[in-house]
Amino acid sequence: MSNLSAQQPVLQATQLIKRYGHVTALDGADFDLYPGEILAVIGDNGAGKSSLIKALSGALVPDAGEIRLDGERVEFKSPMDARNAGIETVYQNLAVSPSLNIADNLFLGREKRRPGILGSVFRMLDRKAMNNEARTKLSELGLLTIQNINQAVETLSGGQRQGVAVARSAAFARHVVIMDEPTAALGVKESRKVLNLIKEVRDRGLSVVLISHNMPHVFEVADRIHIHRLGKRIAIIKPSTHSMSDAVAIMTGALNPEDHPSCTANT
């Protein structure tokens, strides 16, 4: 990751603006994500990181600014647009349907149909193929402690549910996986599993955006850290050159990144 500037970002946003009445959520925010990296996005509450992530995942349409995927200008009108473009998001509130089973949840919104007339006329689901694929995806990610693929998601533990959500995004993402606070509701061991899962997703060649308040988690897995403050990116730091206290100081405004030599300040 030594000469990032020579690479083309896989996902890039420039000068995003979003206002809600008098409140400015995004105030000319920039964003760059490079291939095969884990980029953490940190910021205080109300800094606008959720709005940024929503804009990147299609859940929010910015008032101004542009988003590029692999250099191509994209305009996401809905989460479906972003998904179709190869960007998958794991939401903080999980976005799984509790009463549906694991396989149904993995394929929710993009179900497979049976070949031939059964699928085209009778719209019949190919349950066997979906179950098999779900099993493969989960075991690839080391999640097959889940015994039964037809188990309702509500019977799973928090970590297992998060595993299902991560597996879904990893299975379908072609470019980017965005994870919003994936460890927020989890215990120590479950967090560890999810962190390993995040690295696993990166090692399979996808780029990961990780939004988290948990500094040890961020510093452990991130390749770069995007610091968001007052609606825009104010600095990019690396875990190898900065400490957690630096990150917190920049994030809260106690430290001006321009005074700090090794920050890549946003200009």
Add this chain to the structure above:
Amino acid sequence: MSESQILSTQQPADHERIADAASGAVAEFNLPQATLAEKAHRFFHSNPTAAPSIVLLLAIGAFTLIVGDRFLQPFNMSLILQQVTIIGILGIAQTLIILTAGIDLSVGAIMVLTSVVMGRMAVEVGLPPSAALGLGLLTGALCGFINGQLVTRFKLPPFIVTLGTWNIFFALNLWYSKSETIRAQAIDNAAPLLHWTGRTLEFFGAKLTYGSLLMLALFFIIWYALNWTAWGKHVYATGDDPAAARLAGIRTDRVLLSVYVVAGVICAIGAWALIGRIGSVSPQAGMTANLDSITAVVIGGCSLFGGRGAIFGTLIGALIVGVFRNGLALAGVDVLWQEFTIGLLIIVAVGMDQWIRKV
């Protein structure tokens, strides 16, 4: 975050290493021996039709003991099936709506209105019977479309929307029918097709009507749609957690609208069965049908909170009501105790649902 908490290392924090070294028992699940109640809970949770099926079998057994063999005779069984046909069909429509966490108070009114449309189109306008039937189905679809638009576009609660359209559809029904009944004889002459649902097939003493068969066929079709198509999964997901469904890329408004339209068409099929059953077309028929359909759905184990329930539960729920009414009547019990019993069943069913829904 205070200074002391900030760790300079990028390795997993110390507390995690300790946790890793600790016994894995805490992270394991299902280890403690399940009690009988827990096992029962798990069973009912994964088999939503189990509880109503057990109630139905127990009720049939009890009434056979009380009333004697005449209760179990094929003729009486087929009579119960005839008696639950209308409510069963409306119950299918109601189940779809309730699965999306809605409720439809207008199903009965849609049925009566469409039956009047079918009758008048055939008898008074003189359209071919199949055209009259088709216009009735179209009217049902339109009523459902209006409900669905009000729920999805104007974001009004389904309870209020259908409370309103219940009155509106019923008033339109009185206006269009001029509050007059179309006699069975007139329908027989002009449109025997409308009476097809009342014709019977006899075997082994049982008298099955085509209307009952139509109801069973509808149950199978909707069962297929709910369990074997993406649309069905989307209906469940929309009722379960609409926000999650939207984030998963499901256009929940379209799913909801489709559910209301399908429900409207099913109510119109209910109208066809109604004409077959009572022979005439009466603007006053089916007055209690909307609440009875909700009763069948609830006793059938469908959760009013949406996303949970099985379509065949509603058939069983309707049969339970039918068996209790028929059995109590044969036992010579006053009609008021039928209502009393149905009331008890509803409350027990909802209580069961509250318990089963807990994870």
